[in-house]
Amino acid sequence: MKIALEALNKHFGKVKAVDSLDLEIGDGEFVALLGPSGCGKTTTLLMLAGIYKPTSGHICFDDRVVNHLLPKERNIGMVFQSYALYPHMTTFDNIAYPLKLKRVRRKEMKERVQRSADMMGIGDLLDRRPAQLSGGQQQRVALARALVKEPAILLFDEPLSNLDAKLRLRMRGEIKRLQEDLAVTAVYVTHDQVEAMTMASRIAVMNYGVLQTYGAPNQLYDHPDTLFVAGFIGAPPMNFLEMTFKERDDGFYLKSQALEIRILAEQGALAKQDSIPQRVIMGIRPENVSIVAERDGDFKAEVYLIEPLGREDLVTFRFVDEEIRALVSAPFDGRIGETICLKLDKEKAHLFNPETEVSVLRTGNGRSS
Amino acid sequence: MKRRTEKIGERGKPPLPVLLGTRNIGFSRMRGQLAPYAFLSPTLILVTLFFFIPLVMVFILSFTKLDMTNFGILEWWKPVNWSLDNYVKIFTNRFLSRILGNTIMYVAVTLALFNVGMALVIALITTHIKRRTGFAFRTLWFLPRITPVVVYTMMWRALAGPAPMGVINKYFLVPLGIGGGEYLLHTHPWVFIFLVNGFIGASFGMILFASAIESIPKDYTIASKVDGATTWQTIRYVELPMIKWPLLFVTTYQTLSLLTSFEQIMLLTDGGPGLYQTEVWSLTAYHRALTSYFGNTQWGYGAAWSVVLVIIGVVMAVIYLRVFKFRELVEEPKIDQL
Ligand SMILES: Nc1ncnc2c1ncn2[C@@H]1O[C@H](COP(=O)(O)OP(=O)(O)O)[C@@H](O)[C@H]1O
Ligand SMILES: [Mg+2]
Numbered sequence: 001m002k003i004a005l006e007a008l009n010k011h012f013g014k015v016k017a018v019d020s021l022d023l024e025i026g027d028g029e030f031v032a033l034l035g036p037s038g039c040g041k042t043t044t045l046l047m048l049a050g051i052y053k054p055t056s057g058h059i060c061f062d063d064r065v066v067n068h069l070l071p072k073e074r075n076i077g078m079v080f081q082s083y084a085l086y087p088h089m090t091t092f093d094n095i096a097y098p099l100k101l102k103r104v105r106r107k108e109m110k111e112r113v114q115r116s117a118d119m120m121g122i123g124d125l126l127d128r129r130p131a132q133l134s135g136g137q138q139q140r141v142a143l144a145r146a147l148v149k150e151p152a153i154l155l156f157d158e159p160l161s162n163l164d165a166k167l168r169l170r171m172r173g174e175i176k177r178l179q180e181d182l183a184v185t186a187v188y189v190t191h192d193q194v195e196a197m198t199m200a201s202r203i204a205v206m207n208y209g210v211l212q213t214y215g216a217p218n219q220l221y222d223h224p225d226t227l228f229v230a231g232f233i234g235a236p237p238m239n240f241l242e243m244t245f246k247e248r249d250d251g252f253y254l255k256s257q258a259l260e261i262r263i264l265a266e267q268g269a270l271a272k273q274d275s276i277p278q279r280v281i282m283g284i285r286p287e288n289v290s291i292v293a294e295r296d297g298d299f300k301a302e303v304y305l306i307e308p309l310g311r312e313d314l315v316t317f318r319f320v321d322e323e324i325r326a327l328v329s330a331p332f333d334g335r336i337g338e339t340i341c342l343k344l345d346k347e348k349a350h351l352f353n354p355e356t357e358v359s360v361l362r363t364g365n366g367r368s369s
Numbered sequence: 370m371k372r373r374t375e376k377i378g379e380r381g382k383p384p385l386p387v388l389l390g391t392r393n394i395g396f397s398r399m400r401g402q403l404a405p406y407a408f409l410s411p412t413l414i415l416v417t418l419f420f421f422i423p424l425v426m427v428f429i430l431s432f433t434k435l436d437m438t439n440f441g442i443l444e445w446w447k448p449v450n451w452s453l454d455n456y457v458k459i460f461t462n463r464f465l466s467r468i469l470g471n472t473i474m475y476v477a478v479t480l481a482l483f484n485v486g487m488a489l490v491i492a493l494i495t496t497h498i499k500r501r502t503g504f505a506f507r508t509l510w511f512l513p514r515i516t517p518v519v520v521y522t523m524m525w526r527a528l529a530g531p532a533p534m535g536v537i538n539k540y541f542l543v544p545l546g547i548g549g550g551e552y553l554l555h556t557h558p559w560v561f562i563f564l565v566n567g568f569i570g571a572s573f574g575m576i577l578f579a580s581a582i583e584s585i586p587k588d589y590t591i592a593s594k595v596d597g598a599t600t601w602q603t604i605r606y607v608e609l610p611m612i613k614w615p616l617l618f619v620t621t622y623q624t625l626s627l628l629t630s631f632e633q634i635m636l637l638t639d640g641g642p643g644l645y646q647t648e649v650w651s652l653t654a655y656h657r658a659l660t661s662y663f664g665n666t667q668w669g670y671g672a673a674w675s676v677v678l679v680i681i682g683v684v685m686a687v688i689y690l691r692v693f694k695f696r697e698l699v700e701e702p703k704i705d706q707l
Contacts, residue, residue, distance in 0.1 A: 049594075050594075051594060051595070070594075076595055077595070086592075087611070097596050097598075097606070101596060102597060155595075
């Protein structure tokens with residue numbers, strides 16, 4: 001089922017939990033709503049489910065406005081962070097609950113519960129109570145309950161946040177695979193950008209109830225529209241340096257107290273149009289900072305911290321009063337306190353207007369300021 | 370400071386006299402053993418004095434014929450003066466079935482309609498409307514409980530009064546042409562007994578149920594609605610099972626309270642208007658033990674009525690625990706894999 005949100009608002013008193021949200025989700029698409037805690041993700045989801053009535057705006061399922069429809073008229077399955085399994089019911093009764101409310105006949109109900117429990121690999125736990133299940137098992141029961149009525153839309157509200165790291169990784173894969181097999185439209189709320197990146201075909205990034213950007217994971221990673229998106233997506237996060245923008249005869253330069261680098265001509269041309277008082281924030285991902293021999297370097301910095309990540313080491317450098325982090329192949333052979341030459345991959349640099357916090361390199365399909 | 374560390378370090382062994390001095394040894398040893406009791410003593414004394422001793426005394430008294438006429442003469446504490454006569458008298462009393470019937474009706478109807486029934490209905494309504502409105506409404510329902518019981522009961526007597534004075538007659542029944550304006554406590558004593566007790570009793574359950582309902586995590590009700598339930602189905606299948614504990618508690622507690630409460634009935638009808646018409650068990654115990662038609666208050670006989678009432682109460686409590694499957698409520702989890 002296709003979903004379209006048009007100028008959707010939800011206000012709680014003075015709090016604008018969701019602020020004129022426009023979003024289109026294709027049939028069978030897996031979309032992630034990503035943003036920090038309190039940015040209005042759950043509120044958006046609950047409006048989709050029909051629990052909250054929008055303050056204004058429209059929610060459309062397949063071009064039909066559904067604002068007035070009750071939750072039970074929307075054919076939605078939902079999975080919660082808390083699992084929300086009814087503690088007084090057995091696994092069977094939990095999964096069967098949506099069917100019981102639909103007055104499905106006993107025999108059919110049994111078959112469907114068994115089928116959806118088997119699909120989640122919990123077919124042998126049907127007589128247990130939630131308190132007798134582990135977190136991972138509870139999550140599977142919750143999924144089975146959401147799937148049993150064959151919903152047109154699946155909603156997930158941070159479903160993996162309560163699981164341990166290993167289990168989270170496994171469930172991540174299973175949910176994604178399941179959604180692809182069933183080809184059901186899914187909206188997946190998370191504050192974890194890795195989850196959003198790995199699972200979704202498109203990510204909607206929200207902050208303070210406002211949609212920041214909406215696009216494919218790679219698009220958001222390679223060409224973030226705003227400073228917020230640039231900082232939020234990617235782990236370890238992007239480095240930001242405040243620079244002044246200078247045009248010289250031989251090209252465009254970014255300059256700070258400690259370093260001066262020449263940027264690409266097309267970047268410079270765009271920045272020239274945009275950065276008003278010649279100030280600009282440069283963003284560069286840790287993997288685009290490399291250690292080089294002295295003559296090739298852009299600047300020198302002192303090793304401050306080394307964090308081994310296994311395949312790579314994350315090294316924090318300090319120079320003057322700034323900090324920059326680099327991902328270097330392990331093992332990093334420098335020592336803390338050592339001064340090392342660094343080079344930035346200028347092609348991968350991002351430039352942001354410090355006032356509007358919008359990318360000066362934005363590719364046109366993002367939000368304009 | 371030094372002494373303190375020594376004492377702690379040498380726990381169990383006699384502390385060094387050199388360091389502590391002779392007077393301290395005995396004191397600290399005694400303190401170790403008696404300290405818990407010293408802290409408990411205020412409560413222990415109160416409980417012993419005002420609960421345990423009276424309980425034992427009532428139990429003993431129930432086997433004696435102690436009354437006002439032989440007070441100071443009868444040696445009630447001596448087993449020779451004990452017999453089962455009082456109990457025989459109770460169970461051969463020709464009004465026993467009426468008193469027992471009255472008690473069962475009084476407890477069952479007040480409990481079902483008000484203390485649990487109405488309490489649950491108000492709790493459900495006030496938790497499913499706007500929070501502040503619900504809260505204000507519940508506060509209003511507390512008025513009968515915080516009004517002094519005599520004042521409150523007298524107000525009801527005034528309400529029930531005969532035609533020109535009684536509010537109910539004057540403004541409701543007479544204009545509607547119902548009844549002949551009689552004193553309603555004479556014509557419908559039970560209705561007023563239920564109402565007077567119920568309006569006090571309902572507020573207790575209401576507060577407990579409302580707070581229990583409000584503390585149900587929102588995810589459960591949201592999940593239930595997304596699963597396709599109406600509000601009523603959500604209440605029926607999700608919320609009510611989740612407040613099983615308060616339901617058990619209120620039912621048990623209020624059964625026992627109602628079994629032992631007689632003050633409202635005493636003030637309203639005093640067991641009347643007909644012979645034993647509204648007399649309940651606890652009121653009988655009171656009447657036998659502390660008031661008398663003949664000037665002799667039968668303490669022993671009254672005590673026997675109370676003892677039977679206590680036994681009835683204990684039996685009821687045990688039955689409730691069974692009915693509500695108490696064991697299931699405290700079931701152990703069994704997790705065997707991730
Ligand atoms: N029922 C509510 N009443 C009042 N404020 C609410 C309610 N639900 C959410 N909010 C507020 O709306 C904002 C967004 O909340 P929410 O959608 O739960 O955020 P998220 O799920 O992204 O963490 C927060 O500021 C929160 O305090
Ligand atoms: Mg949330």
